[in-house]
Amino acid sequence: MDFQLPDELQDIRDNASRLASAYDDDYWLERDEKKEFPWAFYNDFAEAGWMGIVVPEAYGGAGLGIVEAATLLREVAGSAGAMNAASALHLTIFGMGPVIHHGSEEMKQRYLPATARGELHVSFGVTEDDAGTDTSRIRTQAVRSDKGWVVNGKKIWNTKAQQAQKVLLLARTTPREECKRKLDGLTLFLADIDRAHCEIREINKLGRNAINSNELFINDLPVSDDDVVGEVGRGFYQLLDGLNPERILISAEACGIGFRAVEVATAYAKERTVFDRPIGQNQAIAHPLADSYSELLASDLLWQKAAWAYDRGDNAGPLANMAKLRCGEASFRACDRALQTFGGFGYAREYHVERYWREARLMRIAPISQEMVLNYVSEHVLDLPRSY
Amino acid sequence: MKVMVCLKQVPHQDARLDVNADGTWIQDGNIKFEINSYDTYALEEALKIKDAGEADVVVVSIGPDRVTQALRTALGMGADRAIHVKDDDADLSDTLGCAKILAAIAKEENPDIVFTGFMSDDGNFSAVAPMLAELLDLPSATGVLSVEVGDSLKCERELEGGALEVVELPKPCLAAIQTGANQVRYASLKGIMQAKKKPVDVKTMADLGVSDAGAGAVKAKIEKVYVPPKGDSAEILSGSTDEIVGQLVTKIKELGVL
Numbered sequence: 001m002d003f004q005l006p007d008e009l010q011d012i013r014d015n016a017s018r019l020a021s022a023y024d025d026d027y028w029l030e031r032d033e034k035k036e037f038p039w040a041f042y043n044d045f046a047e048a049g050w051m052g053i054v055v056p057e058a059y060g061g062a063g064l065g066i067v068e069a070a071t072l073l074r075e076v077a078g079s080a081g082a083m084n085a086a087s088a089l090h091l092t093i094f095g096m097g098p099v100i101h102h103g104s105e106e107m108k109q110r111y112l113p114a115t116a117r118g119e120l121h122v123s124f125g126v127t128e129d130d131a132g133t134d135t136s137r138i139r140t141q142a143v144r145s146d147k148g149w150v151v152n153g154k155k156i157w158n159t160k161a162q163q164a165q166k167v168l169l170l171a172r173t174t175p176r177e178e179c180k181r182k183l184d185g186l187t188l189f190l191a192d193i194d195r196a197h198c199e200i201r202e203i204n205k206l207g208r209n210a211i212n213s214n215e216l217f218i219n220d221l222p223v224s225d226d227d228v229v230g231e232v233g234r235g236f237y238q239l240l241d242g243l244n245p246e247r248i249l250i251s252a253e254a255c256g257i258g259f260r261a262v263e264v265a266t267a268y269a270k271e272r273t274v275f276d277r278p279i280g281q282n283q284a285i286a287h288p289l290a291d292s293y294s295e296l297l298a299s300d301l302l303w304q305k306a307a308w309a310y311d312r313g314d315n316a317g318p319l320a321n322m323a324k325l326r327c328g329e330a331s332f333r334a335c336d337r338a339l340q341t342f343g344g345f346g347y348a349r350e351y352h353v354e355r356y357w358r359e360a361r362l363m364r365i366a367p368i369s370q371e372m373v374l375n376y377v378s379e380h381v382l383d384l385p386r387s388y
Numbered sequence: 389m390k391v392m393v394c395l396k397q398v399p400h401q402d403a404r405l406d407v408n409a410d411g412t413w414i415q416d417g418n419i420k421f422e423i424n425s426y427d428t429y430a431l432e433e434a435l436k437i438k439d440a441g442e443a444d445v446v447v448v449s450i451g452p453d454r455v456t457q458a459l460r461t462a463l464g465m466g467a468d469r470a471i472h473v474k475d476d477d478a479d480l481s482d483t484l485g486c487a488k489i490l491a492a493i494a495k496e497e498n499p500d501i502v503f504t505g506f507m508s509d510d511g512n513f514s515a516v517a518p519m520l521a522e523l524l525d526l527p528s529a530t531g532v533l534s535v536e537v538g539d540s541l542k543c544e545r546e547l548e549g550g551a552l553e554v555v556e557l558p559k560p561c562l563a564a565i566q567t568g569a570n571q572v573r574y575a576s577l578k579g580i581m582q583a584k585k586k587p588v589d590v591k592t593m594a595d596l597g598v599s600d601a602g603a604g605a606v607k608a609k610i611e612k613v614y615v616p617p618k619g620d621s622a623e624i625l626s627g628s629t630d631e632i633v634g635q636l637v638t639k640i641k642e643l644g645v646l
Binding site for chain 2: 007008011012014015018019044047048049050052062271272273345
């Protein structure tokens with residue numbers, strides 16, 4: 001067993017963190033407060049070719065795997081930009097997975113080069129407020145028309161929909177009752193976000209405010225047959241190719257934010273002197289940081305194993321889910337302890353740890369709640385009876 | 389045109405530096421390293437020449453295994469090939485020893501221009517560049533802020549008091565680049581991928597025919613490295629920015645210096 005980081009991953013780490021570190025805490029605080037998409041940051045990464053990290057070389061990308069993409073996003077999330085920075089890149093990187101794996105040759109030719117250049121912004125349109133985690137219950141419908149399909153429905157938590165030209169949209173094309181399996185009959189579309197048929201409403205939220213999250217109201221949206229991803233009726237299964245990588249990427253990002261929080265808090269604990277000694281000399285300050293650091297180090301190994309399994313073509317579900325569980329917990333705990341280290345100042349925006357804390361909280365809910373991960377592990381890893 | 393760029397790998401600017409047990413250098417076993425900041429500007433000057441036309445950019449560094457990381461970064465940024473002098477004895481050279489090793493490479497490579505950084509972030513000697521120029525009998529300029537390449541190399545140099553000076557060096561020549569001379573590029577993902585296929589030649593002092601460098605040839609020996617003890621006259625204020633400012637104003641009033 002060799003834990004030495006391969007040269008290529010070391011290069012990705014070094015270069016990604018160098019590029020990300022050009023944007024400091026003040027830049028990100030301003031983007032977050034003004035709810036402005038970080039274009040300068042995004043364009044730097046796009047220009048340097050990072051958006052094409054998993055796009056196959058034939059379509060202008062680097063053709064690398066989830067190990068490399070997660071390594072990139074861990075460094076980005078470990079910069080001052082934390083989740084705002086990672087999310088700016090994240091969706092373009094993992095969201096096109098179903099197109100890479102299941103799209104027609106023509107679809108790949110048309111969209112993947114622009115994805116690799118960072119010019120195509122795609123939002124993810126799966127979640128609906130009435131369906132929750134049970135995707136089979138989504139109500140958005142696509143009905144056959146003479147020119148292709150017409151979609152009606154409502155999606156929620158559409159990240160970056162304000163900037164996106166396209167939405168990877170899951171819609172029911174055969175009623176649930178008529179399907180042999182309840183997850184059959186769903187179709188994935190790479191649909192245009194045509195403003196004449198789509199209303200986008202931004203959701204006010206706790207954190208990660210530089211990246212918008214939205215409700216998407218779809219009204220008679222025409223979609224052509226060319227924009228069907230893969231096979232009609234098999235959309236959910238094709239989507240799965242994007243879900244495990246997403247959990248792995250989120251895990252890596254969570255670790256990045258956690259390490260950042262510990263680093264910032266440790267520096268503060270060394271420098272902040274109260275009663276003639278640095279506060280970091282007090283065990284009540286030092287031990288939580290030491291504990292979080294070790295917990296992050298262990299979590300960091302888990303997402304790497306999950307990414308390695310996915311890239312090998314193994315069933316990465318159990319590891320991807322467990323990595324997201326552990327990294328999400330370790331990250332939030334680290335940010336919470338960092339905030340505590342700063343005392344009252346931690347609550348002030350100008351010290352930035354509260355921003356990391358707000359963002360890390362998301363990792364315990366998205367892309368799947370910790371509770372649903374525990375259900376998954378109980379049922380699929382421990383083989384316990386299903387609780388719901 | 390061939391451009392040779394000398395790179396040194398130095399402790400990362402964020403690395404925690406502790407003096408080693410025998411007090412002769414820092415503990416460098418477990419810290420992060422990076423390319424000397426001055427050398428990144430030197431590399432950027434070379435890459436700008438390459439962007440503008442035909443140029444073969446060769447990066448050269450002396451040091452242990454970890455130096456390959458610095459060389460790969462340079463290749464990722466756009467250098468064409470690298471030479472790594474990997475030789476335990478070479479690592480123990482003083483500035484003159486390093487200059488002799490680099491001179492041996494330059495004699496093999498025959499570059500039209502040699503770029504170095506003005507100084508290193510760790511040693512601060514500013515010695516290798518002029519020594520190297522002298523050993524190669526090349527015209528040179530230090531503290532260079534910008535270059536213009538033609539039949540000769542026009543260098544704008546920084547002088548004391550904010551004055552600038554322009555010197556023209558016939559090629560071949562050497563220029564030691566000042567920090568802030570340009571906007572150093574980032575390696576693109578494509579660059580990083582291509583770097584894997586670019587050649588890195590590994591050489592020893594023996595390969596280069598250098599026998600008068602290394603530990604045995606050291607003329608300037610480091611006697612002692614230490615962190616100066618805190619003086620009695622210095623008082624370090626602590627607290628938030630507002631608290632520190634308040635304390636400072638009180639002190640100034642107490643001392644009656646204004």
